[in-house]
Amino acid sequence: MTVQFLSAAIKVHPKKMSKSSDAVYRTIRESILSGEFAPGTRLKEAELVELCGCSRTPVREALRILAAEDYLTIIPNQGAEVKTWSSDEIDDLFQLRALLEGHAAAQAASRISLSQLETIQKANTLMSEILIQPALLDANIEEFLRLNQIIHNTIWEAAGSERLILMLTRLIEQAVVVKTARQFSRARLTQSHHHHIEIYAALKSGSPSWAEAITRSHIYAAKEALSTIATVKNRDDSLR
Amino acid sequence: MTVQFLSAAIKVHPKKMSKSSDAVYRTIRESILSGEFAPGTRLKEAELVELCGCSRTPVREALRILAAEDYLTIIPNQGAEVKTWSSDEIDDLFQLRALLEGHAAAQAASRISLSQLETIQKANTLMSEILIQPALLDANIEEFLRLNQIIHNTIWEAAGSERLILMLTRLIEQAVVVKTARQFSRARLTQSHHHHIEIYAALKSGSPSWAEAITRSHIYAAKEALSTIATVKNRDDSLR
DNA sequence: CATCCGAATATTGTATACAATGACTGGGCG
DNA sequence: CGCCCAGTCATTGTATACAATATTCGGATG
Numbered sequence: 175m176t177v178q179f180l181s182a183a184i185k186v187h188p189k190k191m192s193k194s195s196d197a198v199y200r201t202i203r204e205s206i207l208s209g210e211f212a213p214g215t216r217l218k219e220a221e222l223v224e225l226c227g228c229s230r231t232p233v234r235e236a237l238r239i240l241a242a243e244d245y246l247t248i249i250p251n252q253g254a255e256v257k258t259w260s261s262d263e264i265d266d267l268f269q270l271r272a273l274l275e276g277h278a279a280a281q282a283a284s285r286i287s288l289s290q291l292e293t294i295q296k297a298n299t300l301m302s303e304i305l306i307q308p309a310l311l312d313a314n315i316e317e318f319l320r321l322n323q324i325i326h327n328t329i330w331e332a333a334g335s336e337r338l339i340l341m342l343t344r345l346i347e348q349a350v351v352v353k354t355a356r357q358f359s360r361a362r363l364t365q366s367h368h369h370h371i372e373i374y375a376a377l378k379s380g381s382p383s384w385a386e387a388i389t390r391s392h393i394y395a396a397k398e399a400l401s402t403i404a405t406v407k408n409r410d411d412s413l414r
Numbered sequence: 415m416t417v418q419f420l421s422a423a424i425k426v427h428p429k430k431m432s433k434s435s436d437a438v439y440r441t442i443r444e445s446i447l448s449g450e451f452a453p454g455t456r457l458k459e460a461e462l463v464e465l466c467g468c469s470r471t472p473v474r475e476a477l478r479i480l481a482a483e484d485y486l487t488i489i490p491n492q493g494a495e496v497k498t499w500s501s502d503e504i505d506d507l508f509q510l511r512a513l514l515e516g517h518a519a520a521q522a523a524s525r526i527s528l529s530q531l532e533t534i535q536k537a538n539t540l541m542s543e544i545l546i547q548p549a550l551l552d553a554n555i556e557e558f559l560r561l562n563q564i565i566h567n568t569i570w571e572a573a574g575s576e577r578l579i580l581m582l583t584r585l586i587e588q589a590v591v592v593k594t595a596r597q598f599s600r601a602r603l604t605q606s607h608h609h610h611i612e613i614y615a616a617l618k619s620g621s622p623s624w625a626e627a628i629t630r631s632h633i634y635a636a637k638e639a640l641s642t643i644a645t646v647k648n649r650d651d652s653l654r
Numbered sequence: 655c656a657t658c659c660g661a662a663t664a665t666t667g668t669a670t671a672c673a674a675t676g677a678c679t680g681g682g683c684g
Numbered sequence: 685c686g687c688c689c690a691g692t693c694a695t696t697g698t699a700t701a702c703a704a705t706a707t708t709c710g711g712a713t714g
Contacts, residue, residue: 192490192667192705219696229669231471234697238475242482250432251675251696266575270517277513335506341581432675432697459666469699474667491666491705 195232201225202236206245206256207347213258217246244348259348261401267349268397272390274342275326279373279389280382282332293328294374297321301367308360315356318363325370329377329389362399369395435472441465442476446485446496447587453498457486484588499588501641507589508637512630514582515566519613519629520622522572530572534614537561537568541607548600555596558603565610569617569629602639606632 191199202222205211222233241248248254259267301321304314311318330339358366369392376384431439442462445451462473481488488494499507541561544554551558570579598606609632616625 191488194668196490218694220694230696231668231670235475235478235667238479239482242479248431250436252677253696263577266577270575270577270581273513273517277510335510337503337506337510337585341510345577434698458664460664470666471698471700475697492707493666 191235192232194228195235198222198226198228198232199236199239202240203245206240211256213256215256217254217256219253243344257348264349264400265397267345268393271342271345271349272393272397274338274345275329275393276386276390278330278333278335278338278342279377279385281334281338282329283377283380283382283385285334286329286332286377290328290332291374291378294325294370294377297324297328298367298370298374301370305360305364305367311360311363319356322366322370325373329373332377357403358399365395366392431475432472434468435475438462438466438468438472439476439479442480443485446480451496453496455496457494457496459493483584497588504589504640505637507585508633511582511585511589512633512637514578514585515569515633516626516630518570518573518575518578518582519617519625521574521578522569523617523620523622523625525574526569526572526617530568531614531618533568534565534610534617537564538607538610538614541610545600545604545607551600551603559596562606562610565613569613572617597643598639605635609635 202211202217211217217237219230219233219237222237223230226233237246237248237254240246241254245257246254247257301318304310304318304321330342333339369388372388373385373392376388442451442457451457457477459470459473459477462477463470466473477486477488477494480486481494485497486494487497541558544550544558544561570582573579609628612628613625613632616628
């Protein structure tokens with residue numbers, strides 16, 4: 175079975191910079207998000223020039239912007255490093271994410287449109303199909319993550335605040351969530367799915383408080399799951 | 415009477431870029447915040463070069479960063495404009511500010527140190543001295559605003575989240591608040607002062623809910639006061 | 655007279671050259 | 685042997701030159 179509906183709902187950064195500069199920005203950003211440039215990696219302009227095939231000028235502009243967006247740390251006269259996140263900072267990120275996503279859900283509960291509700295419901299249905307069989311899940315992890323993103327993005331849209339979307343996007347991209355979500359257990363993904371169903375119910379019933387409460391739970395549970403993975407992983411590492 | 419205690423509490427952006435670039439960044443940013451570069455103003459690189467006395471390279475870097483921080487809008491191949499804010503967007507800003515400052519106050523209530531409490535109390539005392547006499551107030555508006563900033567910054571510090579501070583800083587700088595705060599009525603400033611006193615009480619008693627509630631009120635009231643000024647001002651303008 | 659086209663001009667985008675700063679290495683000295 | 689200093693190399697910061705793209709303005713045409 176192939177699952178390929180709802181393809182339009184994810185809005186990528188509509189940023190526009192001039193051709194070359196934009197390409198460099200995207201390239202570096204992707205490399206950071208995918209983990210190819212690990213946290214702490216020193217990025218030398220010369221290497222990036224080689225990678226992107228243009229001169230240092232657009233590379234430098236991209237680096238400055240990425241630093242302003244907190245993907246990088248730039249030390250004057252010493253260059254750029256991919257930002258590292260302490261566990262305290264990640265806690266902080268999740269705390270704020272719970273606050274902001276909760277707020278978004280509350281706002282969405284009063285404003286969401288029928289078609290947006292439908293989008294979420296459809297995503298939920300597809301998710302449950304994927305979750306039914308272990309084999310299907312393994313083959314469709316990426317699809318599962320995409321559906322997750324669609325659900326959240328739709329809620330943000332419904333909340334109707336551009337700025338809120340911006341803040342949330344950055345919070346989430348910077349937290350290492352995406353990179354590690356593929357390791358979540360089936361049980362964890364099922365829990366997440368159940369949250370989504372309840373969030374849908376809360377939105378449909380137009381109850382801001384309910385939507386906010388369950389959304390916050392959803393985030394806190396995700397944080398817990400993530401820290402569990404991190405712990406296990408570190409334990410593995412230390413055994414080698 | 416001169417009021418000049420508490421001078422250390424305001425932390426300016428500790429940003430570091432290389433000498434020239436940093437200077438340009440600060441210059442342009444200041445010009446925007448002070449209103450010298452009004453919203454909608456087109457900023458040509460050539461002019462900024464002349465203003466800052468360096469070449470286009472650092473100017474361009476500063477512009478890109480300011481755009482990433484949402485002070486400017488850059489249209490590719492067409493240059494930079496100082497960002498304009500619709501009333502809807504400003505409403506949105508205040509909504510988010512209430513959420514985040516409320517959260518900060520709640521966090522601060524459980525974590526604030528004695529010396530931080532003392533700082534707030536001292537600022538409150540100085541504020542009330544300024545408010546006692548109309549003449550004093552007129553002469554010390556700037557000082558009043560500085561004390562206000564000290565109180566809020568101290569609470570943010572106490573909340574203990576760097577990222578929260580960053581978000582709030584940008585939200586507030588971008589809202590036109592500072593530019594128009596000088597026009598607030600004495601009654602309005604007194605109300606604000608009373609809020610500060612109650613916030614202090616809530617923090618001292620270690621009550622997160624109380625601190626959050628009164629802080630949110632504080633922001634909503636500020637928003638209301640601001641929109642009143644804007645309305646009156648527009649009415650004046652239309653009479654000319 | 656209005657409109658459309660195009661050349662001239664202004665402005666931004668990119669590449670390169672040069673300057674300045676920091677890191678690294680090797681030799682001299684205690 | 686270790687430390688320090690100086691000189692060299694690597695890397696980033698700035699200025700300038702050139703390319704690409706937008707804007708403006710004048711003239712031709714309906």
